Amino acid sequence: MKLLSNSFSANSMMPIKFSCEGAGISPSLKWEDAPTETQSFALIVDDPDAPNRTFVHWILYDLPHYTHNLPEAIPHTPTLDGNGIQGKNDADQFGYFPLCPPRGTHRYFFKLYALDGFLGLDYGATKAEVEAAMSGHILATAELIGKYKKHR
Numbered sequence: 001m002k003l004l005s006n007s008f009s010a011n012s013m014m015p016i017k018f019s020c021e022g023a024g025i026s027p028s029l030k031w032e033d034a035p036t037e038t039q040s041f042a043l044i045v046d047d048p049d050a051p052n053r054t055f056v057h058w059i060l061y062d063l064p065h066y067t068h069n070l071p072e073a074i075p076h077t078p079t080l081d082g083n084g085i086q087g088k089n090d091a092d093q094f095g096y097f098p099l100c101p102p103r104g105t106h107r108y109f110f111k112l113y114a115l116d117g118f119l120g121l122d123y124g125a126t127k128a129e130v131e132a133a134m135s136g137h138i139l140a141t142a143e144l145i146g147k148y149k150k151h152r
Contacts, residue, residue, distance in 0.1 A: 003031045003112045003142035007072060014099060014108070014146040021151055023073075024098035026058065030069035031112055035139040038065045038114040042134060044127055045096070049106040056127045057108065058096040059087025062118045078123035087125040094124065105149040114140040 007027035008014045016022040034041070045058035060074075063084040076095035079085050089097040099108060119125075119133040 001031060001033050001035070001112070001114055001140040001142040003029065003110060003144040005029050005110075005144060005146075008146045011145050012147065013105075014148045016151060018099055018146075019148055019150070020098045020100035022098075024096075025073040026070070026096035027146070028070060028072045029110065029112075029144070031142060032068065034065075034068075034114045037116060038139055040064060040115045040118045041067060042113040042115060042119065042130060043070075044111045044113075044130065045108060046111075046127070047099075047101070047106050047108050049101070049104070051102060056090040057099070058089055059125065059127055059130055060084055061087065061121065061125065061130055061133075085121065085123045085125075087121075087123070087127070087130055099148040101148060101150060103150075105147050108146045108148065110144040110146070112142045112144075113138050 005027050018027050041063040042061040047055045078094050086094045091097045113134055115137045116139055121133055
């Protein structure tokens with residue numbers, strides 16, 4: 001399975017519009033070559049370079065198997081028109097939290113999981129809750145890394 005973006009290239013600097021210095025919107029994502037038995041997808045985006053701990057920027061789960069992309073600027077709502085559920089990021093908000101490293105260049109890991117069912121979690125689940133629910137149900141994974149450093 002492959003995870004790609006029209007918004008940035010793998011292992012490259014991400015545009016300012018996805019950061020706290022810009023519009024703070026989520027980047028577009030697309031994926032291909034998921035296993036045919038996939039029932040749903042989950043997405044976790046985090047920053048392992050954050051001070052003191054890995055900072056979770058976005059959690060999205062129960063995306064139906066026929067979903068193969070996300071456009072830019074996903075709304076900060078608990079659900080996506082019945083096509084996915086958003087967890088809470090480490091800023092205790094639904095949806096994507098913009099890139100905003102306090103210093104230096106940080107790496108942002110976009111991790112997609114193909115699952116053999118739906119997680120059935122209510123909206124607002126944490127990364128730990130999603131990972132626990134996915135345990136034993138992951139068919140495939142894909143990862144895309146973007147980088148960001150503040151301009152100011």
